[in-house]
Amino acid sequence: RSNKRLVPNIVEPKIRTIEETVPMADRTMEEILQEPTKGYGEAIVILEILAENFEIKTNLLQLVQTNKFHGFERDNPHTHISNFKRMATTLKYRDVPNDAIKLMLFLYSIEGAARIWYEKKPPNSILTWDDLVNKFVNQFFPPSKTTHLKNEISRFTQRFEDTSGEAWEHFKEMLRACPHHGFSELNQIDTFYNGLNEQDQDSLNAAAGGNLLSKTTREALKIIEKNHKFVIQEANRMFLG
Helix, strand or coil, X not given: CCCCEEEECCCCCCEEEHHHCCCHHHCCHHHXXXXXXXXXXXXXCEECCCCCCCCCCHHHHHHHHCCCECCCCCCCHHHXXXXXXXXXXXXXXXXXXXXHHHHHHHHHHECCHHHHHHHCCCCCCECCHHHHHHHHHHHHCCHHHHHHHHHHHHCCCCCCCCCHHHHHHHHHHHHHCCCCCCCCHHHHHHHHHHHCCHXXXXXXXXXXXXXXXXXXXXXXXXXXXXXXXXXHHHHHHHHHC
């Protein structure tokens, strides 16, 4: 088997070998400056695809392109990677590793600051899917951001205008925003409970038959979720009259 490597064409879902591109030494400086990210200069390296007649379907490309990551402050790279993987796994082809498919498709899923980040990566510097994920996440979700969000979670306090149900939704959103928060279920329940106002703490304690924290984590979560549903139902009933 050949050890040749392939690089994806950014414009079209077509695979080309490095040998098919014009050698860097034979290109003028003007050509190199005009096309700094094409062919030889790609950061992502894809190993040779052995399957015949392999192609990426247009509808999958369109799906990926409608769910782009821009690199805005509110964008979560963990969420993007998770959604992207779900889309990429819909394409299965014999003798084609799914990681290779993900590497081919990934460039279609980013733009703006995220695309600029990629364009600055050195040629042939991303060799595997895991390598790409690590570099991407570290750029747009650095350890300092994780630390900040973990501190926000640990300081959770129910907002004045929130019902206990709304407070629970807000707390869960905080957890989702920081996938690697490291809080156990026990710590999550304890933090949420102690962040509630006294009235809503009493309500949960009553639902628990005395003290929420005397329950197991599984029992406590069921009580909190049941209380959440009840609060929503009551709010809807009052709204509809």
